[in-house]
Amino acid sequence: MKLDSTLSAVVTGGASGLGLATVKALRAQGVKVAIFDLNQEIGEKMAKETGAVFCQCDVLSDESVDQAFASAREVNGQERILVCCAGGGNAIPTVRRDKKTGEIQMFPTDKFEWVLRLNTVGTFRCITRSAAGMMAEDLLDEERGVIVNTASAAATDGQMGQAAYSAAKAGIVGMTLTIARDLSREAIRVNTIQPGIFDTPAMARAPQAMKDALGAMVPHPRRLGHPDEFASLVLEMVRNRYMNAETIRLDGAIRMQPR
Template sequence: MEFNNVPTIVTGGASGLGEGAARALAAAGCRVAILDLQADQGEQVARDIGGIFIHCDVSSPDSAEAALSEAREAHGLCGIAVNCAGVAPAGKILGRKGTMPLADFSSVIQVNLIGTFNMLRLAAADMAQREPNADGERGVVVNTASVAAYEGQIGQSAYSASKGGVVSLTLQAARELAREGIRVNTIAPGIFMTPMMAGMPDEVQESLAATLPFPKRLGKPEEFGMMADQMVRNPVLNGEVVRLDSALRMAPK
């Protein structure tokens, strides 16, 4: 897909993987709208890349619809959507203090899975109205899963389930939206240097890096952005989940 001036939304684009994707796509020529809850950081990134920031709770239908409307008014019909917004709290199914509160599990599913679907459906509605290119393509969606979808660690039941749902949605959505000329792919990252990771002690970061076959370092947000760029750029990459994990296979804990 062509990048030049294509209206693009990136959820969770104020920091971490989303910021990496927002910067990469803006550098490629897209008109990027950052949708996030972190206003200060989101506005700063938007200024850096010549984009706009829009406050958005991806798990809320009203908030998401209002955000897409604002992005549409500013840039036009969405042609590229990258969904990076998510949460990753830990909690055991059965811990020392009893069972995991159902509300804790539900809240993670609401943001990571339902929030992803919420933005997918709204972006697809925009894309379906765009003029197709020579291949008949109208838009591209890139979702974010995790290696935890395949090798969930102890304490990751909610997170693993939510990301497993995103993985399962990928091929189905690609098949269903094919008639509209919309491609859908997913990135499943391993261990990346996100703001949460950066706040951990050096020894923790080093021990995590040591588990990676190669390269033995944490991934960089800009490397996630490179993969998002390629998923948009390559017209035959569709319905695919790509692990971006330095050949990592997670241990139970």
């Protein structure tokens, strides 16, 4: 799909990190972009800076997602591109023993479920709304739209304490082929990116020594990933009309250690 000012895109989690880099890359090609994000203050600021439209959105809520798509389409028209970057996680061992008391503590099920709802279900919720809208459009260069999801290297080599996050991101990887098959008759492509360790705002809060150590774990290039490298792959997935149902690791060849 050719990227230009005739196209509209939605980027969830688009106010920061990988999502914001994607917004900037799409805007650089002239694409009209709607930023979906829960943080209104930062979202409005980034929309103003990039020339995008901000729509406050909680991917955990059907009502919120429906309203966000309606608001975005009112301004930019029907999106032909959906990039799902909204997500998050926690770090809790499956079962652990308190070092001081010896008490055995289990991973709270509600916290495990929340991570799956945020990442896997939240991504699927946005896919269904966007795909339904794309299906009403005419073909454009033999296709109606493109969807790009964000998983994680943790989907296949999660570290200790990442049971919920690994399961959630593995769910995104696992549903990529199935959804691509479901939408193939409607000429809508679906791909997923599995990023490794990237230099995002969340990582910026870590001590420099920790970031240096994490970067040194990457075989080549020996550093953290840059968000614009993620955005570059998003653009290629949109442009390349033969790329469908693919999950691509973007991680400098890192394979995460147990901890």
